[in-house]
Amino acid sequence: MANLINKIKNSGPYKSMFRGGSTSSNLGKSLAIFNSFFLHVLPVKVHRDSVKFTATFYLGILSFALFIILVVTGILLNFYYHPSVPQAYYDMKDLTFVVSSGRFLRNLHRWAAHAMVLVVFLHMLRVFYAGAYKPPKQFNWVIGVLLFIITLFLSYTGYLLPWDQLAYWAVSVGTNMAKAMPVLGNKIRFLLLGGHEVGENALIRFYVLHIFILPLAMAVLIGIHFWRVRKDGGITPLKFKKKKQQH
């Protein structure tokens, strides 16, 4: 087994795919990170304190993992979904009752979405209490706020897609809230719905936002967010003060 792995690792195709190899030397370990597309966003070295569970509660990576789950389940659900009235509703019913594992995927998508809103919010709280919004990380905090807003918009646009009563009225109410905004309110609602009421145009608009524009913006900003964590000097761990011992 070990021989086979070594043989593969020394083969031409493997070496053409993976730049350099890892060695046990410090330089080799660093190069393994630098030379990998997937790993290069990570710092080569991290402080022992910042990998402790209580330093971050792993909330950032949990948010990212939930995003990955949502992308994967979302792509699969998309194969059976037509964003049109009333087919969208029938597709949602088919996914629940007819398609193999469809109900499981819908539930996974739904719960991961709920969890993501919660976890992203907790991540923000954690960052706030650690004071990680302070210079030089103030811009990464701004990106984080944008990511939170995109998370909420993704959650909201996904709400309309089942095209059931809950979806319809939730979006009717939500877009009326947007209307309350001074001056621009009416225009925003009109653009969001592509009309004056929740109909075919609104469904396709929310669909395009939900499966294309918002996830793309999210992916790009996540990339910048991760990269800035490294460039701004790594994460700021939460520090818990020990209680003074009483004598």
Added chain:
Amino acid sequence: MDKKENGKKLSRSQFFLKTGMAATSITIVGGSIFALDFLSPNVLLEPSAIFKAGLLEDFAPGSVTFDAKNRVYIVRNKKGYMYALSAVCTHLGCLTRWKEEEGIISCPCHGSRFSVTGEVLRGPAPKPLPRLSIAMDNKNEIVVDKSTIVDENQILKV
């Protein structure tokens, strides 16, 4: 890499590496099986292969009727029998057309030509147009089953 003295116990890093590899493999294999199962539709709303082509009197002797929806020719000749011919070209699946004035079936895509009995007159079609199962029910309606390809001898005498 470094095993403990007795040579049997895994080191901590080796244990995590192997566990991680196993979990990743299970996820990839399981996920692929799961996705393939999900992507195979359980219910299809495609039209039935068995359809009613019309009443017997709709087909005059010596006529070729093109059913575009079902992609079938219903041929009633003057020798007193009927047969059904697939209208899908055997070359690459284009829909052929019956040319009344020339008395041939021709394919617009790559120029294949077939006789009214389905034989290839000109390539590139490799095979004749298949004959489909045809029958008449007790209301004098012609019923065609596209899923069953039949021999040239199996005809509907009328």
